């Protein structure tokens with residue numbers, strides 16, 4: 371009976387229930403002033419703005435501009451919001467509640483919507499750029515998959531070469547089908563990815579995306595330079611955003627150093643931070659880390675949840691957790707006071 375009531379009041383489960391108690395009881399406010407944890411909590415954003423205006427994957431939106439501003443002010447009042455320039459000091463610090471904000475992929479909306487907020491709040495953030503999309507703007511593979519599924523002329527993708535079971539495409543917004551089709555891409559070898567996209571276009575009856583659909587989708591180098599001048603920091607995210615573990619060592623090196631060289635050329639300083647595309651634990655290997663080390667990277671960020679405890683030694687696998695569009699405020703507040711529980715993805 372109690373369980374049913376909790377489920378009805380807090381549909382996202384026990385964590386939401388616990389977070390609500392912590393928040394409404396005032397415990398979160400109290401804990402903000404206590405050393406309830408020490409280390410570095412790295413939060414990750416993708417797109418900022420209104421997902422309903424997006425023709426690609428709406429799940430990539432992390433916050434509206436208004437929500438982002440509110441969140442940044444909360445981080446500043448409850449933790450020590452740091453810049454990427456402080457990373458080494460913070461990772462060596464014996465105590466402190468440090469928070470670092472990161473934005474992945476180099477979306478133009480980060481400049482339009484996040485940059486003004488960060489400037490107004492006097493905050494810095496670390497932006498990870500996939501340089502190939504800045505140099506040659508086009509729709510990225512994950513967005514193209516979402517677009518083809520959303521514009522499918524069929525209601526089901528039959529089982530066959532790519533899927534063991536038929537994949538139904540729900541009317542309206544087919545989140546599940548998009549998720550499954552993207553996850554399939556993650557498993558593909560380098561030489562299969564283009565064939566997969568082309569087959570998906572044929573099966574769905576949706577044409578491939580055009581270059582004009584990428585207009586204003588990505589930051590330009592001029593924008594990146596302007597943001598860098600204004601104390602924003604930039605890190606590498608490969609050239610083409612492949613799943614690194616699926617590539618040969620030589621191809622991984624190309625992707626990692628190619629991006630590093632473009633950032634160095636455009637910003638006049640070599641990037642020290644890198645973030646693994648998609649960033650799940652199986653998407654990079656010890657070989658990937660070795661290539662990063664040789665390429666001069668000191669910090670690399672993954673994306674499977676959690677925070678960095680004081681004792682964290684592996685600077686080439688710094689955990690991050692996601693900020694999602696529908697993330698309840700009580701969960702975010704609780705994450706800042708007890709990341710041991712609330713920073714798990």
Ligand SMILES: [Zn+2]
Pocket residue numbers: 474475607611646647648
């Ligand atoms: Zn990415």
